[in-house]
Amino acid sequence: MDQTRRALCVQHLDIQFSTPHGMARAVQEVSFDIHAGEIYALVGESGCGKTSAAHAVMGLINRINAPGHRIGGRVLFEDKDLLSLTEEEMCHVRGRSLGMIFQNPLDALNPLYRAGYQVYEAIVLDKIGKIEAWRRVAELFNQVKLSDPEARMRSYPQELSGGMRQRVMIGMMLARNPRLLIADEPTTALDVTIQAQVLELILALRAALEMSVWLITHDFGIVAEIADRVAVMYAGVLVEEADVLGIFDNPRHPYTRMLMASLPRGFKRDGRLRTIAGLLPDPTLEIPGCRFRDRCPAKIEVCATQAPALVEITPGHRVACHVAATVKGDLPP
Amino acid sequence: MTSIWKALREAGRNKSFLVGLAIMASLIAAALLADWISPYTYDEMVIVEALRPPSGQHWLGTDHLGRDSFSRLIHGSRIALKVGAIAVTIQTVVGVLLGLLAGYYGGWQDRVIIFLTDVIWALPPIVLAIAICTLLGPSLTNVIIAIAAVSWAQFTRIVRSKTQALKNMPYVEAARAMGESDLSIILRYILPNVIPVIIVLATLALPVAVVNTTALGFLGLGAQPPLPDWGVILSESMTYIRRAPWISIFPGLAIIYVVLGFNLLGEGLRDALDPRLKV
Amino acid sequence: MNDLTAYAIRRIFQSVFIVLAVTILLFAIMHMMPGDPIQLIDSPRLDEATTAKLRARWGLDKPPVVQYLYWLLNVLKGDLGRSITNGQSVSVLLAARLPATLHITLTALLLQYLVAVPLGLMAGYHQGSVFDRLAVSVTSVLRAIPYFWLGILLIIVFAVSFRLLPVSGYRGFQSLILPVLTLTLPALADTLRLTRSEVLEVLREKHVTTAVAKGLRPQMVLLRHVLRNALVPVTVMFFLSVPWLIGGSVIVETIFAWPGTGRLLWKAISAQDYPVVQGIILLITLLTVISTTIGDILTGLLDPRIRAELGGRVA
Numbered sequence A: 001m002d003q004t005r006r007a008l009c010v011q012h013l014d015i016q017f018s019t020p021h022g023m024a025r026a027v028q029e030v031s032f033d034i035h036a037g038e039i040y041a042l043v044g045e046s047g048c049g050k051t052s053a054a055h056a057v058m059g060l061i062n063r064i065n066a067p068g069h070r071i072g073g074r075v076l077f078e079d080k081d082l083l084s085l086t087e088e089e090m091c092h093v094r095g096r097s098l099g100m101i102f103q104n105p106l107d108a109l110n111p112l113y114r115a116g117y118q119v120y121e122a123i124v125l126d127k128i129g130k131i132e133a134w135r136r137v138a139e140l141f142n143q144v145k146l147s148d149p150e151a152r153m154r155s156y157p158q159e160l161s162g163g164m165r166q167r168v169m170i171g172m173m174l175a176r177n178p179r180l181l182i183a184d185e186p187t188t189a190l191d192v193t194i195q196a197q198v199l200e201l202i203l204a205l206r207a208a209l210e211m212s213v214w215l216i217t218h219d220f221g222i223v224a225e226i227a228d229r230v231a232v233m234y235a236g237v238l239v240e241e242a243d244v245l246g247i248f249d250n251p252r253h254p255y256t257r258m259l260m261a262s263l264p265r266g267f268k269r270d271g272r273l274r275t276i277a278g279l280l281p282d283p284t285l286e287i288p289g290c291r292f293r294d295r296c297p298a299k300i301e302v303c304a305t306q307a308p309a310l311v312e313i314t315p316g317h318r319v320a321c322h323v324a325a326t327v328k329g330d331l332p333p
Numbered sequence B: 001m002t003s004i005w006k007a008l009r010e011a012g013r014n015k016s017f018l019v020g021l022a023i024m025a026s027l028i029a030a031a032l033l034a035d036w037i038s039p040y041t042y043d044e045m046v047i048v049e050a051l052r053p054p055s056g057q058h059w060l061g062t063d064h065l066g067r068d069s070f071s072r073l074i075h076g077s078r079i080a081l082k083v084g085a086i087a088v089t090i091q092t093v094v095g096v097l098l099g100l101l102a103g104y105y106g107g108w109q110d111r112v113i114i115f116l117t118d119v120i121w122a123l124p125p126i127v128l129a130i131a132i133c134t135l136l137g138p139s140l141t142n143v144i145i146a147i148a149a150v151s152w153a154q155f156t157r158i159v160r161s162k163t164q165a166l167k168n169m170p171y172v173e174a175a176r177a178m179g180e181s182d183l184s185i186i187l188r189y190i191l192p193n194v195i196p197v198i199i200v201l202a203t204l205a206l207p208v209a210v211v212n213t214t215a216l217g218f219l220g221l222g223a224q225p226p227l228p229d230w231g232v233i234l235s236e237s238m239t240y241i242r243r244a245p246w247i248s249i250f251p252g253l254a255i256i257y258v259v260l261g262f263n264l265l266g267e268g269l270r271d272a273l274d275p276r277l278k279v
Numbered sequence C: 001m002n003d004l005t006a007y008a009i010r011r012i013f014q015s016v017f018i019v020l021a022v023t024i025l026l027f028a029i030m031h032m033m034p035g036d037p038i039q040l041i042d043s044p045r046l047d048e049a050t051t052a053k054l055r056a057r058w059g060l061d062k063p064p065v066v067q068y069l070y071w072l073l074n075v076l077k078g079d080l081g082r083s084i085t086n087g088q089s090v091s092v093l094l095a096a097r098l099p100a101t102l103h104i105t106l107t108a109l110l111l112q113y114l115v116a117v118p119l120g121l122m123a124g125y126h127q128g129s130v131f132d133r134l135a136v137s138v139t140s141v142l143r144a145i146p147y148f149w150l151g152i153l154l155i156i157v158f159a160v161s162f163r164l165l166p167v168s169g170y171r172g173f174q175s176l177i178l179p180v181l182t183l184t185l186p187a188l189a190d191t192l193r194l195t196r197s198e199v200l201e202v203l204r205e206k207h208v209t210t211a212v213a214k215g216l217r218p219q220m221v222l223l224r225h226v227l228r229n230a231l232v233p234v235t236v237m238f239f240l241s242v243p244w245l246i247g248g249s250v251i252v253e254t255i256f257a258w259p260g261t262g263r264l265l266w267k268a269i270s271a272q273d274y275p276v277v278q279g280i281i282l283l284i285t286l287l288t289v290i291s292t293t294i295g296d297i298l299t300g301l302l303d304p305r306i307r308a309e310l311g312g313r314v315a
Helices: A050-058 A087-093 A115-123 A130-143 A149-154 A162-174 A192-209 A220-226 A244-249 A254-261 A322-326 B002-011 B015-032 B069-105 B107-121 B125-136 B140-167 B170-177 B182-218 B230-240 B246-273 C003-032 C037-041 C048-057 C064-076 C090-125 C130-144 C147-161 C172-203 C206-213 C218-240 C242-256 C261-270 C274-302 C304-311
Strands: A006-019 A022-035 A039-043 A070-077 A098-101 A180-184 A212-217 A229-234 A237-243 A311-314 A317-319
Touching (some): A006 A050, A039 A050, A039 A192, A050 A098, A115 A130, A130 A149, A162 A192, A180 A192, A192 A212, A192 A220, B015 B069, B069 B230, B140 B182, B182 B230, B182 B246, B230 B246, B230 C147, B246 C130, C003 C064, C003 C274, C206 C218
Parallel strands (some): A039 A212, A098 A180
């Protein structure tokens, strides 16, 4: 992987939402790069801020869906800081060089328009003739392996299965050959067999279109299957980042290790699935020290007072943990 | 029922609900204490005092027969609330019973009842009320009948769909499997769950009933002079609209006061009891 | 046959049944009215034998069901009977009065939709803005104002105090303004509020986010994906509001001495001219059922989900 070419560079991204109980900090000072052509997975449990981060990058957080929000930091993409673009300029980025697919493909398509039209609508944004645009829709439906594309184009979203809808979404977002595809839990709402097919499709298209993929998921199984590099997020902060082998062979952050242990393949000898005790901290409170402290089995004194910084412990492997950063070799279980 | 009290406590924190409650309380007080509040009786005529503008002696002026407008307005609230309350009670009982029947049993009962609501809805409510009052003759009793007759269908439709949903709840099916009678299931499991909706619907139906009462009175089909029905006052005032426009203004403001008050109350209750209800 | 045609046919059949049921109801009511047309002639020269002969000639000696069928047949032929007060044909009377009624109701409906929808869209899109708050408070008051009093108030303000517009009558464009405003303002307030709340709801739906994410400009998202979806319930309610407007027109025509069917109804009621009352109510029923039927079919046209759900199979 070429380390110098970066598809996306997120620097000190900070997102706050206004709630009845005060400002909630959903994402705190998150920084990471996505390299050209790679699949970068951002993993964390629901509510940890991973979707908010993706929405902020796409410019989808606005005064209507989040009145009184605040976004700080920089998001560099194609030599521009996306956070400083006007809405007008963002319209040229969204869909064209930055695509995004969503968790639930039923809600994500407008029930009043035919599937084909919803893709066509994106294509004609580039100055393309009608006939040419419709031909492109058919081509895309073929490319995302929808059987009987002509009929599927004429179908309404509610007449399609979950898997088909997600294929339509992928087709729609790939319509204008984006450089980066953000996939927010693309398979969570789908059956297991369909999940595998959709993941395969994303892998195949990544190679064919030479794009990068930012995959957002809570499922390490998917990460193991398709990701190149992985970042783990907890309560709005990035706690660990490494390539996929590094994460699975040598997880350093206690939270990552606990997530691994909760995977079905991580059965303990007593045959029971591990769960992580405790809840995410309240995002409206300013917590001193490490945010994972309350649930951490390895916490030491300094964790209560000082927030750990994300430091590189081996090349390409970063961890934000006081214990993991100092202890070499095996960690206590 | 405890959940209703909890919801009411929650509604108590809602500002518009409290304003609505205060308006309702003031209306009930005015209706009950009309004889004490009003400086004159509603039918005391002093012809030489006719068509006087508002003054210290007659706060809201006098009408063409020299009757005190303020006293007539206060006494009018008694008619509005009484007719409204009785009509709403009748339409609620009828509407809810038919809704429970249609929703619980389905089948031909459902089809007949739904067809009846369709027929009722084929006529504008006020036109149907006009027709009924024409047939029965003008009187307040007939106004009550007419208003109840045109307004029960909404209760039926909403209670029916709620009942249909509740009927298939696991605990209702369990009760049926245990051999509980239909009546007992309806009374113990379905009705209590429909009550919040009924409360909201009835609260919002009252201002409609009051407006229709006054409309019928205005057209000469409801209360008859010299009764101080707000609609009657309005229709009498039309003749003097150039010389004494104030006679026309105050009854309208009174109606708006009732409508706004009960709408605020009803919307506050809806937000607390059943926010997804669309009425 | 596609889903929509199937649904439309079923819906029209249903409407015909509803209208038939109303005719039975109307006939029953008129039948219960004291006296029949022969008694109403009430001439001393009519003896028992002549009355009986007349009854037989007009079919009044037949059982009610047969009478109803005769009556229905006449109604279908356009014969609604004759006015008791002046002997004119009811159909002719109605035909003469209908244009004036349609004039104000259609204008009011058009204004209601064309003004309320854009304003509601703006209020919803700019939720919390000065415009939105103004729209919400003005419509709250308008919704609480009863039709007939709004008419009186407009007369006092525009015709009596400022002498800008005629108080009543049917003389050109100026005389149209007050009755139409009276009819349209409360309905307009309702439609505006509904549009606003629907727009707010749709704006929060995920497919709007998708539309933005695929690169559509804000105006395009607003028109194609927000307004288009919000229009489905707004249009349904619009057609359901027609009966209220027709009902309101009866009162508005009375206040403004507007020579339409509503005023005719009021006059006929005062004169106990039952054939005319019957004819007008039949006409109003027909207008109401037609508009709700169009509304329901249009909903299917606007929303493929409803189309699929309601289409079903027709035997």
